[in-house]
Amino acid sequence: MSNLLDLVVSGLGTGAIYALAAIGFTLLWQTSQTINFAQGEFVMLPAFLMLAVMRAGAPFWLAILIGVALSAALLGLAFKRLLVDPMLRHGVLPLAIATMALSIALKESVKTFYSAEAQPFPSIAPSGSLSIFGASVSLQSLCVFAFGVVVVVALNLFLDRTSTGRQMQAAAQNPTVARIIGIPVERMVTLTFVINAVLVALASLLVTPIYLAKFSSGETLGVAAFVAAIVGGFNQVRGALVGGLLIGVVDNLAAAYVSTQYRAAVPLALLIVVILFRPQGLMGRAEERTV
């Protein structure tokens, strides 16, 4: 049982990464009814952007900054202007299908133009392990978890404590009324896309040292983020956090105690149970929409 703690901590580490992607996912849904099926590829891509910048000779820290900025421009602004805005006019479903196409395009582009091989990626977290109550715990997982929590707390403070954050919430909760009292709704929606792009870039920075940079790595991440968002409650930032951490831990424990072959099935089983018994998610509120 001594490695139970280590399993939980490393689960929390990957869970924090899932949570970042899941939070971005729910933010896009809340402000613009965008279901981004390319979210996994959005996490995969920034690592390659950073690798490309490093290949050009930049140090790691500069590559991180440029990678995050490029991500904000491409996965935030360009994604919204070039894909979401034109497609959303045709409805939520055409947009969702377009994001599926985008996920394939991103995956294949990386494979074709960068490499089909998995690439090593430097870690911002220290390696080694820490001894807690006699159990050895991965220092990297602990740091990743801490970093993820700090990002989520910062995001929550921004949303709740600043005027811009509250305007974003208002634009998501009731866009018509937001417009009527003079909130620049369109600008708030754009800001959400930029925030999502930064979140996925940070998730990319954290996850890639663990699983390597590979064109196909978005597949698992996308499903995990999607499941985390639904399990936690699709309309809640804190729900996505809880969902992400839960999926991370359950996934890790399942791999150790059930079977590595079935580990991917366990989060999906959890998803089915949640949808059957608590469709609004663990932290979510029931949502009504007029069609």
Next chain:
Amino acid sequence: MSDAILEVENLVGGYGEMTILNGASFKAPRGAITTVIGPNGAGKSTAFKAIFGLLKLRAGRVLFDGADVTGATQRRLIAAGLCYIPQGRNVFPELSVRHNIELGLVAAPPDLRDGAQRVEAALDRFPSLRKKAGQQASTLSGGEQKQLEIARGLLLDPKLVMIDEPSIGLSPLMVRQTFDMLRALRDRGVSVLLIEQNARSTLEISDYGLVLELGRTRMFDRAEKVLADPRVVHLFLGGSIEGDAA
């Protein structure tokens, strides 16, 4: 300075292919309560939306306080002194009451310094909002939500308040309080343009009455004259002014 705070000319517009406004023209006199009445589908709410730039007009002009504001952005309209309170629930359910009200300052001019005091004064004016200032707006009763919308709308001292059926879903007592408040506003020099289903009791507290039918203006007069006109009663029973006149 014109005697009308708001003047619309020949408004034509609707939703998609459907035309609701068929050339409506009317005025809202300055410093008065004007009530818009008319059967369902007459274009009352649509006219409000068009004035507030939420509906693209196919033709027509909107003059506010002497300036042409046709198709202006909501921010510009608010800055010019226009406030629009639509039908139904218009709060942000998961934000606190205080934060909901504070958002009424979003379109404030950059040199506004007393925003925080204005929010406090708004909370003082509505004791039940003050009591629930820290709670989520979703916990308010229907009447309290309407109060919140009014408090938020008055934050920037509008010159004209356009309010669409404030009495829907309110208790008779709340309706009276709301009407009293509109009258108090009028007495302070604020103009009010009001839509109400309950035409008789609303016209009784109004200065002017405006009758819309099929997207056109049918009548505009002092409220007591509109109230006394037999054709108005007939109109609300499903007839039309022409039919009655013939």
